Amino acid sequence: MKKLFVLLTLAALFLNAGASLAEMPEWTYPLAPEILEDIPGYLVLTNRSVLLGADFEPNDLVPITARHINAIHGDMLRKVVNEAVNVMFAAAEEEDVKLYLKSVYRSYSTQKTMYNNRLAKVGHDDGVVAYPGSSDHQTGLGMDILNYEWTKKSGMTPAFSETREAQWMAEHCAEFGFVIRYEEDKQDLTGIIYEPWHLRYVGLEAAQYMKERHLCLEEFDAEWRQYIQDWEAAGGNFKQLLRDRAAPDPASVMFVTEDGEEEISLFSGS
Numbered sequence: 638m639k640k641l642f643v644l645l646t647l648a649a650l651f652l653n654a655g656a657s658l659a660e661m662p663e664w665t666y667p668l669a670p671e672i673l674e675d676i677p678g679y680l681v682l683t684n685r686s687v688l689l690g691a692d693f694e695p696n697d698l699v700p701i702t703a704r705h706i707n708a709i710h711g712d713m714l715r716k717v718v719n720e721a722v723n724v725m726f727a728a729a730e731e732e733d734v735k736l737y738l739k740s741v742y743r744s745y746s747t748q749k750t751m752y753n754n755r756l757a758k759v760g761h762d763d764g765v766v767a768y769p770g771s772s773d774h775q776t777g778l779g780m781d782i783l784n785y786e787w788t789k790k791s792g793m794t795p796a797f798s799e800t801r802e803a804q805w806m807a808e809h810c811a812e813f814g815f816v817i818r819y820e821e822d823k824q825d826l827t828g829i830i831y832e833p834w835h836l837r838y839v840g841l842e843a844a845q846y847m848k849e850r851h852l853c854l855e856e857f858d859a860e861w862r863q864y865i866q867d868w869e870a871a872g873g874n875f876k877q878l879l880r881d882r883a884a885p886d887p888a889s890v891m892f893v894t895e896d897g898e899e900e901i902s903l904f905s906g907s
């Protein structure tokens with residue numbers, strides 16, 4: 638026999654400005670506003686025109702635990718990303734696809750040193766090393782993943798895309814919250830050559846959406862910002878929407894069962 642608890646959320650009647658949701662235009666973007674609010678910072682964009690500051694450093698970096706090549710002490714990724722990499726590697730291995738982490742988080746100062754070393758070596762910015770502040774690796778969400786064969790090579794080329802491992806990642810990485818950050822047909826937008834080995838964590842919903850629509854991060858970022866701008870121009874208020882969605886609906890009661898919760902409206906048609 639299931640126990641039923643009925644909780645009347647009367648307090649919400651006084652706390653919630655119940656009418657504000659109805660006054661706003663309908664939210665029709667395919668992703669929930671909370672995904673775009675992006676409190677965890679999974680959608681952070683960096684490129685040559687959107688630079689991260691020298692002080693941008695994720696506060697939840699952890700030492701990497703997935704299979705890696707020549708991991709240097711101090712190799713880190715953001716916590717949720719490290720976990721997602723492990724889950725993805727395990728899923729890949731079930732299909733005899735063995736993946737190896739290579740480059741992971743890189744601080745601004747490491748990137749700056751690499752950039753200056755490259756400048757000193759070739760005499761000009763040849764695009765091989767990302768400009769300080771523009772590297773996706775500084776987010777703690779970007780990483781390079783190879784197969785065993787390519788760990789033996791001195792550098793990476795788009796030919797990596799012909800490997801079974803790269804093809805597996807392209808097909809499945811979104812199931813784990815990742816996208817191929819630098820796609821072949823998006824080079825004009827990303828400013829970076831095709832890098833089938835560079836994966837970027839954006840979270841499950843965003844990754845699946847970006848894959849479905851074949852959007853690079855630059856396009857996705859511009860698209861959802863434009864949507865919010867248009868939606869607010871039509872009378873919406875994004876911050877208010879988030880507050881309304883976080884507050885309990887005053888016209889409902891919560892039935893809590895042993896299996897979980899479900900919210901049922903008291904007033905039909907309200």
Ligand SMILES: [Zn+2]
Pocket residue numbers: 740774779780781835
């Ligand atoms: Zn990379």
